[in-house]
Amino acid sequence: MSETKNFQVPSPMPEKLHKVIEGFFLSKALFAACEFGIFDKLRSASSPQSADDITKALSSDLDATTRLMDTLVAMELLEKSKQGDQWLYSNSEMATKFLTKDSPDSYLDMISMRNKTTYPIFGNLESAVLEGTTQELLTKVATKNDLLREIWSVRRGLHQIVGKIQDFCSNSVEKLCKLLLFTRKIATNALTPAVGTLAYAFCQYYPEMKITVCDLEPAVSLAHHFRPSVEACPNQANVSFAVGDFFKPETIPKADLYVLSHVLHDWSEDKVDLILSNVYKCLPSGGGLLICEQILDEDKSGPLHALIYSIYMLVLTGGKERSASEYKHLLEKHGFVDVQAKKVYFSKDVIFCRKM
DSSP states (O other): OOOOOOOOOOOOOOHHHHHHHTHHHHHHHHHHHHHHTHHHHHHHSSSOEEHHHHHHHHTOOHHHHHHHHHHHHHTTSEEEEEETTEEEEEEOHHHHHHSSTTSTTOOHHHHHHIIIIIHHHGGGHHHHHHHOOSHHHHHHHHHHHOHHIIIIISHHHHHHHHHHHHHHHHTTHHHHHHHTGGGGGTOSEEEEOTTSHHHHHHHHHOTTOEEEEEEOHHHHTTGGGGOOOTTTOTTGGGEEEEEOBTTBGGGSOOOSEEEEESOGGGSOHHHHHHHHHHHHHHSOTTOEEEEEEOEEOTTSOOOHHHHHHHHHHHHHTSOOOEEHHHHHHHHHHTTEEEEEEEEEETTEEEEEEEEO
């Protein structure tokens, strides 16, 4: 009688680990669909479309296009129904709302930036961790794929970056304004960066406040693209725009409250020190500083989105995300007092402090 052998069966891979390993497959499928304009083509069509219809519109391969669209169905971005012997595709409600260019809630600009810059640059994460540098990595990517020239030097690319900032800000401004009622006590004039998302929200909640949006000229020149209607923001006359640079204090308009939204995490420690030093010098006694950033847990074990962004900043700009205690130490080092930190919404938390 033959001897029975014991075979050791390997443990199955945990589903969570499997999703992490292959997560970029889904991202790239979405990026490709947006780059091809599949969601816009389906939205503009008068009826659901077959894979053959989309293939002809894209001049692509039928089998490959069908596989991509079936994957989008599984991702709940497309819906699929059978008519006779033919399968037809249409957008899901989520895709129509967030993935079509004419939707007011469109994230296509942000997705385009992720596809053209973040995705390839993240391929250098190993080098970033070993070297702790960013400029060399950016130069390598720019030389190989010409990515930075398109995004940072072309006006359309800058519009995408500003649109991405607008997307992130828009999701949390209502919660932010309701949380920050205490700013009303100290601020009659406020200064914010970017294209005015926070500014227009502030002037709705605080109609007596005058708000100046201060940024570099290329960003300010795009601000009119993001101005809300008079119906949506009746007090928009309270918002003005000025060209300035937080690294040059003589260009910073005076205000009772300065707002830095997704600014500090972009910069290295020495640049952050310079920005905060300049803001402190420009603030009057009793004036406030409001910082909108993601706040890390004190043990640095989460939130996951903030930790990922901290790695993203390492690769892209040399900046990082911080915990509440790190912000407190940083701000007190520059003379600020009464430092308060609150978590608000996903990618935007707040830190508030005052100048004595």
